[in-house]
């Protein structure tokens with residue numbers, strides 16, 4: 708729930724600025740796919756007060772789209788995506804999130820600036836990545852869908868990751884997450900109580916077909 712922390716910091720500046728923005732993790736339609744999530748368009752607005760609006764932004768662009776936008780504006784050099792507490796530079800280049808971001812650069816056919824990541828992308832390291840949850844999977848499926856060079860060996864790995872996760876990985880995790888959510892919040896819907904069937908009406912099947920990967 709890092710959104711609460713960001714909102715708190717924004718409110719600390721409420722004597723200087725009229726309102727604050729919180730960048731969305733997902734697009735609006737992706738939010739329907741991932742279900743309840745701490746940083747959502749619905750949640751973030753509720754951190755507003757009567758005279759200080761907190762506004763979610765960026766819901767029109769996927770994560771790769773956001774990166775592309777930053778690159779085009781020349782601001783990607785400020786990127787800090789790493790969640791490795793042992794990093795020495797701002798991006799370790801080894802954790803899943805760093806590698807996912809470097810893969811996003813690669814999908815766009817663009818090299819990150821020297822020094823932005825401590826380690827460069829390596830085929831062997833990427834082969835060991837595994838998508839373990841739906842919130843990751845959504846990012847990878849978008850990335851694969853807009854990969855510029857389909858001959859790229861990294862594209863093949865990402866495409867396989869997406870397919871493997873669909874078959875055996877995150878569905879189990881997602882089911883567990885939803886049942887925990889339902890237990891903790893009492894919230895559940897007809898659709899969520901059921902395990903998505905393979906293909907057919909499932910969210911995964913629909914998303915894969917939408918991006919030509921079903």
Ligand SMILES: [Zn+2]
Pocket residue numbers: 788789790791794798799800801802803804805806
């Ligand atoms: Zn990292």
